[in-house]
Amino acid sequence: MKQSMLYPRTTRTRRVADLCGMWDFRFDPQGCGESEGWQNGIPDALKMVVPASFNDFFTDKQSREYTGDFWYSTKFIVPAEWKGGHVDLRFDAATHRADVFVNGRKLAFHEGGFLPFTVRIDDAVKWNEENIVSVRLNNELSHQTLPAGTTRTFSDGTKISKPYFDFFNYAGLQRPVRLVVTPQEEILDFTVNHKISGAGAQTDYEVETSGNHDVHVSVFDEDGNLAAECDGKRGALKIDNARLWNVLDAYLYTFCITIHDGGEIIDEYIEQIGIRTVEVRGTDILVNGKSVYLKGFGKHEDFFVRGRGLDLAVAKRDFELMKWIGANSFRTSHYPYSEEILQMADREGFLVIDEIAAVGFFASILNFMEASTGKTSAFFDDEAVQTKTKENHKAALRELIQRDKNHACVIAWSLLNEPETTNEAAVPYFHEIFSLAHELDVQKRPRTFALIMNSMPDTCKCYSFCDFISLNRYYGWYMSGGYEIRDAKEKFIAEMNAWRDLKLDKPFIFTEFGADTAAGMHKLPSVMWSEEYQEEYLKMQFEVFDSYDFVKGEQIWNFADFQTVEGIMRVDGNKKGVFTRDRQPKAAAYMLRRRWENLKTDYKS
Numbered sequence: 001m002k003q004s005m006l007y008p009r010t011t012r013t014r015r016v017a018d019l020c021g022m023w024d025f026r027f028d029p030q031g032c033g034e035s036e037g038w039q040n041g042i043p044d045a046l047k048m049v050v051p052a053s054f055n056d057f058f059t060d061k062q063s064r065e066y067t068g069d070f071w072y073s074t075k076f077i078v079p080a081e082w083k084g085g086h087v088d089l090r091f092d093a094a095t096h097r098a099d100v101f102v103n104g105r106k107l108a109f110h111e112g113g114f115l116p117f118t119v120r121i122d123d124a125v126k127w128n129e130e131n132i133v134s135v136r137l138n139n140e141l142s143h144q145t146l147p148a149g150t151t152r153t154f155s156d157g158t159k160i161s162k163p164y165f166d167f168f169n170y171a172g173l174q175r176p177v178r179l180v181v182t183p184q185e186e187i188l189d190f191t192v193n194h195k196i197s198g199a200g201a202q203t204d205y206e207v208e209t210s211g212n213h214d215v216h217v218s219v220f221d222e223d224g225n226l227a228a229e230c231d232g233k234r235g236a237l238k239i240d241n242a243r244l245w246n247v248l249d250a251y252l253y254t255f256c257i258t259i260h261d262g263g264e265i266i267d268e269y270i271e272q273i274g275i276r277t278v279e280v281r282g283t284d285i286l287v288n289g290k291s292v293y294l295k296g297f298g299k300h301e302d303f304f305v306r307g308r309g310l311d312l313a314v315a316k317r318d319f320e321l322m323k324w325i326g327a328n329s330f331r332t333s334h335y336p337y338s339e340e341i342l343q344m345a346d347r348e349g350f351l352v353i354d355e356i357a358a359v360g361f362f363a364s365i366l367n368f369m370e371a372s373t374g375k376t377s378a379f380f381d382d383e384a385v386q387t388k389t390k391e392n393h394k395a396a397l398r399e400l401i402q403r404d405k406n407h408a409c410v411i412a413w414s415l416l417n418e419p420e421t422t423n424e425a426a427v428p429y430f431h432e433i434f435s436l437a438h439e440l441d442v443q444k445r446p447r448t449f450a451l452i453m454n455s456m457p458d459t460c461k462c463y464s465f466c467d468f469i470s471l472n473r474y475y476g477w478y479m480s481g482g483y484e485i486r487d488a489k490e491k492f493i494a495e496m497n498a499w500r501d502l503k504l505d506k507p508f509i510f511t512e513f514g515a516d517t518a519a520g521m522h523k524l525p526s527v528m529w530s531e532e533y534q535e536e537y538l539k540m541q542f543e544v545f546d547s548y549d550f551v552k553g554e555q556i557w558n559f560a561d562f563q564t565v566e567g568i569m570r571v572d573g574n575k576k577g578v579f580t581r582d583r584q585p586k587a588a589a590y591m592l593r594r595r596w597e598n599l600k601t602d603y604k605s
Contacts, residue, residue, distance in 0.1 A: 028069040039101035053170035053307025067159040092175030139171035148360035164360030170307035185211035201242035245274025250349035274408030291605030294553025296329035302562040326596030334359035345409035355414035380425035418452035472512035509553035514576035
């Protein structure tokens with residue numbers, strides 16, 4: 001049976017029970033947990049918070065840096081009145097792979113640490129009695145994982161993660177875990193596609209259920225008035241004088257889907273959805289047929305203590321800061337964010353480039369530096385990449401689009417971040433991934449990937465797959481920084497002229513540009529790492545952006561400082577944030593606010 005990715009909601013026919021809290025926890029460096037029966041309960045367990053990354057709770061380095069198998073376990077009761085329905089365990093994320101046991105029975109395995117999965121436990125559960133769920137996770141990296149990297153083993157057997165990406169490899173049950181109870185005949189999936197005609201709108205829909213009873217779909221406006229309705233698993237919902245979802249001007253209709261048998265409701269699911277269209281036409285990105293210039297950020301799910309664990313308070317602060325600074329968009333770098341973040345973006349009217357966790361597809365632990373020197377890697381020459389990695393990539397892409405396809409905020413799919421594209425071996429891989437995304441998405445959102453510094457107009461073999469070009473560029477930081485910034489500008493202009501000369505007739509977005517800045521460090525005259533240099537760097541970037549009419553967006557790297565692995569290139573993390581890790585503004589935040597408040601949404605239209 002198809003696994004449902006519908007967000008857990010309590011309705012007249014559905015129940016949701018939260019399993020978050022303090023779980024039992026233990027590292028398993030020898031990989032002996034299952035053979036010793038930990039699926040039935042973890043001996044000598046610690047207590048661990050769910051949801052959260054496990055890493056930053058510990059005061060010893062070996063625990064914080066732990067790589068390998070580790071276990072979570074908790075007990076729960078399933079009320080007897082739920083008997084007769086389906087009971088699922090829903091994990092919103094388990095990083096990076098998980099085996100799930102219920103009452104000692106292994107019921108599921110999931111690969112990929114940033115998308116949800118459900119485990120049907122009907123046949124394993126004990127009604128009105130105590131049940132135990134145990135989860136064995138593993139956070140090791142390889143060329144086959146999303147994100148990619150390697151795992152090294154010290155002489156004493158201790159493992160260490162060596163990521164090909166510049167953010168900390170946080171792991172654990174980082175998003176909520178819930179029990180979801182649905183009827184025997186249930187709604188499994190729901191897909192919408194919008195069309196606009198004059199003052200009206202039509203939403204074509206398709207509902208997938210596990211049975212053959214009749215389906216009814218009703219749409220209500222924000223005042224609770226019935227706006228449209230239709231019978232059948234497929235149909236068209238026509239709304240006169242439709243209020244469209246727009247940039248920073250969101251409007252959400254409530255879609256109510258029911259399975260019914262005469263007057264009896266068998267199952268009900270409710271979702272809030274914004275009606276809008278998105279397309280790329282020439283060098284324009286169009287929302288509801290109107291050109292949009294993207295202003296915003298690359299971000300991370302990253303904060304003190306909880307690591308990458310879901311924290312709605314931090315998410316709320318982030319959205320308020322983005323509104324304050326005049327942003328209208330962000331990219332979910334470098335993995336799918338929690339569904340609650342997308343729900344906030346739907347409500348606030350933010351545009352989201354939704355990125356899959358295909359990051360690190362460049363075989364170097366310093367790829368952000370080495371690509372700037374022109375170094376290449378043979379990542380896609382690896383046979384395992386062309387088989388197992390691609391299989392994992394496609395599976396994650398299917399989950400991503402199934403989960404996020406109805407969100408108005410999601411205007412594009414980013415299918416890889418900074419991959420090696422100078423080798424012909426990448427071309428067939430890209431072809432399959434980009435084709436699958438187009439096939440899966442009924443709304444046919446534009447597709448892109450973020451080009452690393454060595455993916456230039458004359459070297460990149462894969463830019464033609466993009467509906468718009470996303471450039472990660474660090475002229476003035478990784479290349480020709482400091483007093484040499486005048487050379488950086490010349491090199492930057494030379495590259496942009498080369499792109500212009502290709503006459504691609506596509507929008508270009510800068511999905512990364514930035515300079516590490518130590519908050520409170522001031523130098524006159526400026527030096528790299530000072531707040532003054534961050535502003536000088538940005539001034540140069542904007543001069544270049546504004547010189548090309550096909551540049552239709554700027555998403556600075558990064559919204560806030562974030563944690564990385566330790567090393568001589570990083571002082572307790574990446575400091576390219578416009579805000580500090582605790583969400584306070586650097587001087588550049590005020591500079592960006594002045595610029596973005598004066599850039600109209602249709603800038604360069």
